[in-house]
Amino acid sequence: NPVYIDSKSEKVNSGKVTTFSSFSVVSENRIFLAPSGYSERLLPLFGCALLTGGGMPTEMESEKVEKMDEASDLDPKIQEKLKNLVPKAYCRHRSWGVGQITEKDDALGAYLIDFRTKKGHSMEFGYAAESLRHLPDDHLEARILREPDAIRAMAQDQVSELMKLAVTSLGKEATAVRLEESMVPHLLPPEGWKKFWEAAKRAMKKDPHFVTGK
Secondary structure: OOOEEOOOOOEEOOOOOOOOOOOOOOOHHHOOOOOOOOOOOOHHHOOHHHHHHHOOOOHHHHHHHHHOOOHHHOOHHHHHHHOOOOOOOEEEEOOOEEEEEEEEEOOOOEEEEEEOOOOOEEEEHHHHHHHEEEEOOOOHHHHHHHOHHHHHHHHHHOHHHHHHHHHHHHHHHOOHHHHHHHHOOOOOOHHHHHHHHHHHHHHHHHOOOOOOOO
C-alpha cells in the first residue's frame, strides 16, 4: 500500500479497508450518490458490503428495505403497547422522565425521542414497549413539557384547577412526592415547592371536589 503523509509529516493510515475513521480518501469511481428520501441513520448501512456486493438498491428494492422491520412484524402484545406511541405523542421513561416522540423509523425499528436531557434519543420498538408510558396530550406532565408558562400561571392563580388536573392525570400516583417530581425543577424551583404545596392544601380544603384529612 502507498504511504501518505499529512501536513504535519505524520503517517496517514491507508489500505483496502477503513474502520471508524474520521476522514477517508476514496477513489471517485467508488463513490455512489445516495437516493433521496432515506433516513440519515439508514444510509450508513449502504456501506462497502451492500454497495460493492450488490450495488445501490433500486427504487423497488428500497421499499422492501424500508418495510423489513415495521412494527406490524412485532409480537401482538408489543404492538398493543406501541399503538399510541406515534410521532408528536408524549411519553414518560422511568429514568429520563417526560419526552416527545419526534420520529418513528420502521426501517430501523426505532423511535427518536426528545427527552429533556436526551434530545434525539433512539429507542428500539421492543425496549420502548417495555419502558415507556404513553401520556395523553392533556396529561399534566405532557402539558408541563409543552406549555410550561401556562401551567406555571395555573400554579399561581388557579391552584385548585391545577390540583384537579394533577389528580386526573396521575390517578393513584397523585401524592405530594410524585407531584413534586413532576413540577420541580421543570415548573417550580426547589425552594418554591413548599410554598406551592401549602397553597395547594389550602385550596383543596376549600374546594368540595377534594376530600382531605383533618
